[in-house]
Amino acid sequence: MATSGNKNINAKLVLLGDVGAGKSSLVLRFVKGQFVEFQESTIGAAFFSQTLAVNDATVKFEIWDTAGQERYHSLAPMYYRGAAAAIIVFDITNQTSFDRAKKWVQELQAQGNPNMVMALAGNKADLLDARKVTAEEAQAYAQENGLFFLETSAKTATNVNDIFYEIAKRLPRAQPVENPSGMVLMDRPAERAASASCCS
Amino acid sequence: MTESASYPPIDPTTFDLILVGTGLPESVIAAAASAAGKTVLHLDPNSFYGSHFSSLPLDELTSFLTSHSTTSTSSSHPHLPPSTAIDGEDYISVDLETRPVYSDLDISSHSSEPLEHSRKFNLDPAGPRVLFCADSAIDLMLKSGTSQYIEFKGVDASLVCDSDGKLSTVPDSRAAIFKDRTLGLTEKNQLMRFFKLVQEHLASDGDERGDNARISEEDLQSPFVEFLKKMRLPPKIKSIILYAIAMADYDQDDVEVCKDVLKTKDGIDRLALYQSSVSRFSNAPGALIYPMYGQGELPQGFCRRAAVKGCLYVLRMPVTALLMEKSSGHYKGVRLASGQDLFSRQLVLDPSFVVSLPLASSSPDFLQEISLDFRLKSAQGKVARGICIARSSLKPDVSNLLVVYPPRSLYPEQATSIRVLQIGSNLAVCPSGMFVLYLSALCDDADQGKKLLHAAMNALFTPDVSGNPENSSSVQCENTEEVKSTLLWSALYMQELNMASFESISFTPMPDGNLNYNGVLDATMKLFKKMYPDEEYFPETTSPENSEDDEGISLES
Numbered sequence: 001m002a003t004s005g006n007k008n009i010n011a012k013l014v015l016l017g018d019v020g021a022g023k024s025s026l027v028l029r030f031v032k033g034q035f036v037e038f039q040e041s042t043i044g045a046a047f048f049s050q051t052l053a054v055n056d057a058t059v060k061f062e063i064w065d066t067a068g069q070e071r072y073h074s075l076a077p078m079y080y081r082g083a084a085a086a087i088i089v090f091d092i093t094n095q096t097s098f099d100r101a102k103k104w105v106q107e108l109q110a111q112g113n114p115n116m117v118m119a120l121a122g123n124k125a126d127l128l129d130a131r132k133v134t135a136e137e138a139q140a141y142a143q144e145n146g147l148f149f150l151e152t153s154a155k156t157a158t159n160v161n162d163i164f165y166e167i168a169k170r171l172p173r174a175q176p177v178e179n180p181s182g183m184v185l186m187d188r189p190a191e192r193a194a195s196a197s198c199c200s
Numbered sequence: 201m202t203e204s205a206s207y208p209p210i211d212p213t214t215f216d217l218i219l220v221g222t223g224l225p226e227s228v229i230a231a232a233a234s235a236a237g238k239t240v241l242h243l244d245p246n247s248f249y250g251s252h253f254s255s256l257p258l259d260e261l262t263s264f265l266t267s268h269s270t271t272s273t274s275s276s277h278p279h280l281p282p283s284t285a286i287d288g289e290d291y292i293s294v295d296l297e298t299r300p301v302y303s304d305l306d307i308s309s310h311s312s313e314p315l316e317h318s319r320k321f322n323l324d325p326a327g328p329r330v331l332f333c334a335d336s337a338i339d340l341m342l343k344s345g346t347s348q349y350i351e352f353k354g355v356d357a358s359l360v361c362d363s364d365g366k367l368s369t370v371p372d373s374r375a376a377i378f379k380d381r382t383l384g385l386t387e388k389n390q391l392m393r394f395f396k397l398v399q400e401h402l403a404s405d406g407d408e409r410g411d412n413a414r415i416s417e418e419d420l421q422s423p424f425v426e427f428l429k430k431m432r433l434p435p436k437i438k439s440i441i442l443y444a445i446a447m448a449d450y451d452q453d454d455v456e457v458c459k460d461v462l463k464t465k466d467g468i469d470r471l472a473l474y475q476s477s478v479s480r481f482s483n484a485p486g487a488l489i490y491p492m493y494g495q496g497e498l499p500q501g502f503c504r505r506a507a508v509k510g511c512l513y514v515l516r517m518p519v520t521a522l523l524m525e526k527s528s529g530h531y532k533g534v535r536l537a538s539g540q541d542l543f544s545r546q547l548v549l550d551p552s553f554v555v556s557l558p559l560a561s562s563s564p565d566f567l568q569e570i571s572l573d574f575r576l577k578s579a580q581g582k583v584a585r586g587i588c589i590a591r592s593s594l595k596p597d598v599s600n601l602l603v604v605y606p607p608r609s610l611y612p613e614q615a616t617s618i619r620v621l622q623i624g625s626n627l628a629v630c631p632s633g634m635f636v637l638y639l640s641a642l643c644d645d646a647d648q649g650k651k652l653l654h655a656a657m658n659a660l661f662t663p664d665v666s667g668n669p670e671n672s673s674s675v676q677c678e679n680t681e682e683v684k685s686t687l688l689w690s691a692l693y694m695q696e697l698n699m700a701s702f703e704s705i706s707f708t709p710m711p712d713g714n715l716n717y718n719g720v721l722d723a724t725m726k727l728f729k730k731m732y733p734d735e736e737y738f739p740e741t742t743s744p745e746n747s748e749d750d751e752g753i754s755l756e757s
Contacts, residue, residue: 069504
């Protein structure tokens with residue numbers, strides 16, 4: 001859930017899409033400005049945070065990557081919980097990945113929070129020669145299903161910052177909090193128990 | 201997405217470790233083994249994470265409990281001769297079957313209207329369960345990085361039933377003792393003196409000069425109940441310490457029925473755990489916390505940790521058979537429902553599995569040997585569990601609370617403590633305006649278990665008013681501030697208590713009868729150490745996940 005205070009918005013953002021669509025590449029480009037040509041399937045990093053300043057607010061994204069659990073459709077409910085935004089990624093050179101993206105949208109509509117901001121990213125837009133999914137087709141699908149659509153390239157950085165920026169703009173500024181959030185346990189030694197606290 | 205048949209084949213086909221079942225012990229082992237650099241495949245036949253440690257919507261809970269229960273008709277297990285097939289040249293396959301771990305399942309609706317919003321429930325089959333703030337489970341979550349995925353809330357009140365059937369607040373801190381109006385001045389002083397003695401004893405640990413502050417070794421080895429008597433604590437205080445703070449299960453005053461006498465040493469340790477829990481996190485007022493969305497978040501968190509370290513996850517994938525080496529009978533791999541064969545050095549199974557072996561006469565010699573290996577550690581009694589959904593809270597202004605009914609507090613033959621945990625909708629386990637109550641008690645058999653649960657339910661809920669839905673508001677009971685709540689739905693069941701076992705194939709334990717996870721996680725750690733004697737159990741890392749980029753770049757608007 002996006003929580004706001006002094007126009008500081010914390011928003012959990014989840015990535016969805018088929019293996020190889022470029023989910024991790026998009027995040028790496030956005031967070032670190034890097035691109036790796038032959039990125040291995042996601043292992044190791046699955047949690048990033050990145051702050052964006054938009055006109056009226058500072059949005060701190062807490063970005064969750066799938067950690068590979070999407071490969072056999074085994075994402076846990078935990079993954080979707082409290083997500084304020086989602087980017088569904090497909091590969092414009094692969095029709096199947098677009099079909100799978102539609103399934104992920106259905107899954108989100110079933111599992112996610114109804115106010116979620118959803119973006120559809122047609123990734124690998126630099127590979128125009130190999131294009132299998134037209135921008136028009138994806139745009140039409142996005143419009144029908146209440147998503148916004150951008151073609152991105154993690155390789156050339158085209159539209160990568162833009163898609164996160166657009167999400168930041170669309171996040172509700174004040175959202176009724178469905179379940180007041182609990183506390184996250186902080187790593188403090190038990191000896192200093194009296195001063196240990198949890199952020200909430 | 202539910203189309204299970206469309207899975208691509210699993211690649212690779214050989215792993216260091218395969219685990220079947222995503223209960224908490226399996227999930228912790230998966231995370232620990234992945235962190236130690238092992239290649240791990242984690243399978244679950246269910247469509248959800250957590251197995252016996254999950255949190256489930258109402259409908260799914262019902263079908264999960266039903267599918268793992270013995271049916272009342274005893275002939276329900278036509279034991280087909282297990283099949284052993286000679287596969288190819290090198291190995292044979294042995295069927296993998298499930299055995300019932302729940303029995304005497306009784307699901308009743310007590311309201312004329314069916315409960316709606318099944319999916320708004322997150323119900324724990326292993327309840328009641330909480331975490332003490334100073335539990336080793338908390339340290340494990342912090343150390344492994346699992347804690348960042350899970351949010352908790354404090355359990356606001358802890359109540360205990362006295363011999364008159366009245367509930368009173370557990371005085372668990374100095375301030376609470378002072379404020380407690382039910383304690384007389386003498387009782388307060390006795391309790392203060394006792395807590396001071398315990399504190400001095402704990403503070404003197406390892407301190408040579410503090411010897412006279414220590415409780416004598418003789419006392420430490422004696423029953424805790426004797427020590428409390430020696431400290432001249434009145435029966436009411438004794439009962440609070442034994443059953444609501446040290447969480448003893450059996451009647452400590454009755455040597456006949458007490459199967460587990462709490463020693464002073466262990467009693468003191470549990471008091472210390474409780475005391476350090478009370479002050480550990482400033483946002484948790486009491487000793488106990490509960491995860492938002494239910495206990496099933498814990499295995500999910502450990503599975504995510506495992507996945508981040510490379511563990512492969514496949515839900516909705518039953519294992520139909522084990523593959524054994526023909527010459528030696530050693531475990532080689534598993535056969536999936538999809539028909540694919542996968543291989544691993546080690547295998548860990550959820551406790552609801554059994555390896556069915558062919559008749560000894562028709563099988564090679566080695567099978568008779570492994571049949572010994574596969575025999576599970578025999579069940580030691582049972583735990584009676586109940587899940588109740590109610591319309592109102594037991595205490596009007598408190599949503600999440602623990603109630604302990606010590607032995608003999610409800611009826612003379614009550615041999616074990618009954619613990620009740622009420623969790624409200626602010627922990628996202630049920631729709632607003634409802635409360636989930638979990639009950640548990642150790643028992644020898646189903647009759648005893650049912651009697652324990654029913655006694656507690658009679659004390660908690662108004663008599664069945666299902667014929668009269670208008671009368672569904674809560675009823676004030678005589679001169680106490682607790683109200684009796686109206687029961688809407690209940691599920692009662694007996695669960696087997698199986699220990700972990702380490703053999704050529706390892707089994708994880710069932711949820712135990714305790715309120716916290718320390719017993720289960722201790723067994724899990726021992727299992728891991730036996731499997732991987734040379735590996736560290738969750739090596740210390742500076743940043744648990746790759747989030748070193750907090751300052752980040754800011755894009756101008």
